[in-house]
Amino acid sequence: MDQQHLPRINAARLWQSLMDLAQIGATPKGGVCRIALTELDRQGRDLVVGWCREAGLDVRTDEVGNVFARRAGSDPDAAAVATGSHIDTQPSGGKFDGNFGVLAGLEVMRTLNDLGIVTRAPLELAFWTNEEGTRFTPVMMGSGAFAGVFGAAFIRAQRDLDGISVGEALERIGYRGEQAVGEVPGGMFAAYFEAHIEQGPVLESAGLPIGVVSGALGQxxxxxxxxxxxxxxxxxxxxxxxxxxxxxxxMIDEVNRIAVAEAPHGRGTVGYVQVAPNSRNVIPGRVDFSVDFRNLSQAGLDRMDAAMRAAFAQIAGRGAVAVEIRQVVKFEPCVFAPACVDSVRRAAAALGLPHMDVVSGAGHDAVYVAQRAPTGMIFVPCKDGISHNELEDALPEHIEAGANVLLQAMLEHAR
Amino acid sequence: MDQQHLPRINAARLWQSLMDLAQIGATPKGGVCRIALTELDRQGRDLVVGWCREAGLDVRTDEVGNVFARRAGSDPDAAAVATGSHIDTQPSGGKFDGNFGVLAGLEVMRTLNDLGIVTRAPLELAFWTNEEGTRFTPVMMGSGAFAGVFGAAFIRAQRDLDGISVGEALERIGYRGEQAVGEVPGGMFAAYFEAHIEQGPVLESAGLPIGVVSGALGQxxxxxxxxxxxxxxxxxxxxxxxxxxxxxxxMIDEVNRIAVAEAPHGRGTVGYVQVAPNSRNVIPGRVDFSVDFRNLSQAGLDRMDAAMRAAFAQIAGRGAVAVEIRQVVKFEPCVFAPACVDSVRRAAAALGLPHMDVVSGAGHDAVYVAQRAPTGMIFVPCKDGISHNELEDALPEHIEAGANVLLQAMLEHAR
Structure with missing residues (x-):
């Protein structure tokens, strides 16, 4: 099909939906605070579910509050081609993180309705409970449960600082569903695509509207x-x-050196440092700090782990101090399905959109979904690479481009 | 005079006085909290002043609360030979810091009374207001005013966190004296000696009871x-x-490297570090930290300053960050009077006490007094080098040795 004849989403409608959803929990500085399973999350969920119903979608909720909205296909035996993301935000979050992926998926449905296109496979829009992990841990709770990494009972028993459990919070906002976690009518998704802002500076500094995400760094x-x-x-x-x-x-300098040695995908960050007694004329007796290592392969992460342990022991010996290292979080590296990654790349090319292959440095719901279904992601630039911040921003033309790529990629699998 | 025939202090009486004074503000862990110009400081001052009067000393107080207790000499024209320290403590202070120097001086007076020795020059015991600087700044307030570094009006106007001024606090505890700051009856001290615990590990690790202090590092x-x-x-x-x-x-590593290059007297410490936003998966956008440089010469401090500015600028450029350096405190290096330092060394030798020359890494009242009178200091070891801590401890034999050296050194100048 010629580039001029490809179906296109309605960019103005998508942008307006993003701005409307951002009103719920809007902060004075232009950001959004809509934390998972709060009253504001309920209002946001109700708004999006209402839009899904207006678009003729069939809405279901599972027992951890994940919401699925399905557009029927012509083949009753076909597995759904899915998309989605999350609508919960950080306390000082932005309008686009997660919300873009959900509303781009909704816009795909609306566009196909406008054009009267019925796909062979059903299309499904998911939004996953508590991706951000601000109020309840673990992060990416809903997609992690969907992938079977966490059991539903475990998730429902997690409590916030006030002692309220996920199960209780779901009851309060009316999003405790009946569907068993991980169950998909008609069988597991044939494919899953998630559109997301990059949350980093790579696309912006390269001047490209589309990132074809080949996988996600392990952590x-x-x-x-x-x-x-x-x-x-x-x-x-x-x-x-x-x-x-x-x-x-x-040791902090060494963390950086270890990451540099794993270029281009190695990352090493010390974000948290606490010094005791932290008085200017007292030599510190204790320092606690965090290390965040990321890499595209488990072998690479293993090398970083070993290099850190050797270097820290050597530094501690030289400095006559003791060091203790405790691993607290682990996410395996993720390689997305070539069939999905290729669809995203082909879609961008068909639309004439400049693009590059990238890897995701952050975790996303798609990384968990990838454990159960062929998955791909589409990144669009965000201003200055800033996210998890009220200053988070994105350009309308990039939002439009990302949603069009999503539409093409889903159609390729659903037609 | 033969070593066996030198006069000796009463070690048991000195130790008992230290333990008695330590009862005022005693903490459950065996330390002392007796912060300057509080009701507990008044009780401590009253106890020591009472002991001075019992010893027949003439007690005066100056307008910033420094207390002077004089034992008359036989020559009415002779300038006094003085000693002293402070009795205020840190919030989690110990029994010996400051208190040892004051009570060793008192024990010198008591011993001479016991032996019926009248010196040619009068002897004077001083205790200086607010050496620790915990409640009111600046630190070493009383001796600094005595040296003319601070004006009396400036000192009396300093306020604590509750808004109470030094002048008001002095009135409340009854220690606003009439004597003008820096005025000494009969003229400035002929010599000043201060005995103090080392507050560091050098003497203990060398296994020596006496440190002959040649001066103090500039800061x-x-x-x-x-x-x-x-x-x-x-x-x-x-x-x-x-x-x-x-x-x-x-930069923190560089601070150490710069100090190592100034061995043996260079010191470089980063005791305070504050990171923002201090979240484990966020690259820090801002770090505030302190640098404490010490050296025995101003030229050495100037080299350290220049090396730091050059290194920090280079590191900032390499790391694409900005750096701002603000100097907040300066103490000039101090070289004690050879006549006094030699007296301390001779006294230790005469008493058969193993000793070494040391420099003081910390500030002391003696460093300010040295700006007005020939000054020397005597260090004794403290357990594990620990001070400003309830665990601060010293051995009775070291306390005794230090007080005997003080007695000999003062007698050499006062006879």
Whole structure:
């Protein structure tokens, strides 16, 4: 089909839906605070579910609050081609993170309605419970349960800081569904596509509207404690010190060096540092810090883990301090299905949209869904690479481009 | 005079006085909390002043609350030979810091009374207001005013966190004296000696009871701010980061390297570090930290300052962050009077006490007094080098040795 004759989404309608949904939990600085399973989340869910029903979709909810909205296909035996994301936000979140993927999926349905196109396979729009993990842990709770990583009972028993459980919160907002987690009418999705803002600076700095996401980095997070001995900064000669901060500083530099050695996909970040007693003329006796390692292969993560343990032990010995390393989080690296990744690349090309292959450095619902169904993702740039921030922003033409790629990719699998 | 025939202090009486004074503000863990110009400080001052009067000393107080207790000499024209320290403590302070110097001086007076020795020059015991600087700044307030570094009106106007001024606090506890600050009857001290626990590990690790203090390190303190940009740890490639913590870590390592290059007297410490937003999967956008540089010469401090500015600028450029350096504290290096230092060394030798020359890494009242009178200090070991801590401890034999050295050194100048 010629580029001019491909069906196109209604960009103005999609943008308006994004702005309308962003009113629920809108913050004074232009962001959104709509935390999972709160009253505001209920209002957001109700708005989107209402739009789905207006579009003639059949809406179901599962026992952890994941919502699915289906557009029937012509083949009663075909597995659904699905899309989705999340509508919960960070406390100082933006209008696009998650919301774009959900409303782009809705716009695909609306567009096909407008054009009177009936696909062979049914199309399904999902929005997953509590992707952000702000109020309840774990993060990506709904898609993780869907993938079978977490059991429904475990999820429903998780509690927030006020002692309210996920199960109770679902009852309160009316989103405790009947469908068993992971059950899909007609069988597991034939394919799943998720459109999302990049949340990083790569596409913007490359000047490209579309990122074809080939997979997601695996993650290993650690808590590290360095223990030395508090002492007066003045009377204690350098050679007699047990300076936990000096050793921690060398370890932090080493985290970066280890990541650089795993270019281009290695990432190493120390985001959290706590010093005790944290007084300007006392040599620190204890430093706690975090390490966040990411890489595209498990072998790469294993190399980073081993390099860190060797380097930290050497630094601790040199600095006469003790070091303890505890791994606290692990996400396996994810390689998306070539059939889906290729569809996204073909869709961008067919639409004449400049694009590049990228990997996702962050976790997404798609990474869990990929454990059960062939999956692909579409990234669009966000302003200055900023996300999880009220300043999060995206250009209408990029939002439009991403939704058109989603439409083409889904049609390729559903026709 | 033969070593066996030198006069000796009464070690049991001195120890008992230390333990008695430590009861005022005693903490459950065996430390002392007796913060300057509080009701507990009044009780401590009253106890020591009472002991001074019992010893026949003439007690005066100056307008910033410094207390002076004089034992008359035989020569009415002779300038006094003085000693002293402070009795205020840190909030989690110990029994010996400051208190040892004051009560060792009192024990010198008591011993001379016991032996019926009248010196040619009068002897004077001082205790200085607010050495610790916990409730009111600046630290070493009383001795600094005595040295003329601070004006009396400035000191009396300083306020604590509750808005109470030093002048008001002095009135409340009855220690606003009439004597003008810096005025000494009969002229400035002929010599001043201060005995103090080392507050560091050098003497203990050398196994020596006496440190002959040749001077005190100069100090230059800085506040440093590194500004980068917050970003997601996952989606932001290393090359596109502005990681304030990585740059700060390299700077902290450099602070150590700069101090090592100034061995043996250079000291470099980063005791305070604050990271923002301090979240494990966010690249830090801002880090504030302190730098504490010490050295025995101003030229050395100047080299450290220049090396830091050059290194931090280079690191900031490499890490695509901005750095701002603000100097916040400066104490000049101090070289004690050779006549006093030699007296301390001779006294230790005469008493057969193993000793070594040391420099003070910390500030002391003696460092300010040295600006007006020939000054020396005597250090004794403290357990594990620990001070400003309820665990602060010292051995009775070291306390005794230090007080005997003080007695000999004062007698050499006062006879």
């Amino acid at each position: 290993q997070w650690y808590d590290v404690t360095v223990t030395g001995m508090d002492a007066h900064a003045g009377p204690t000669p350098l050679a007699l010190r047990h300076d936990a901060m000096l050793a921690a500083a060398r | 230059q303190w800085y506040d440093v701010t590194v500004t980068g940009m917050d970003a997601h740890a996952g989606p932001t490639p290393l090359a596109l980061r502005h990681d304030a913590m990585l740059a700060a870590a390299r």
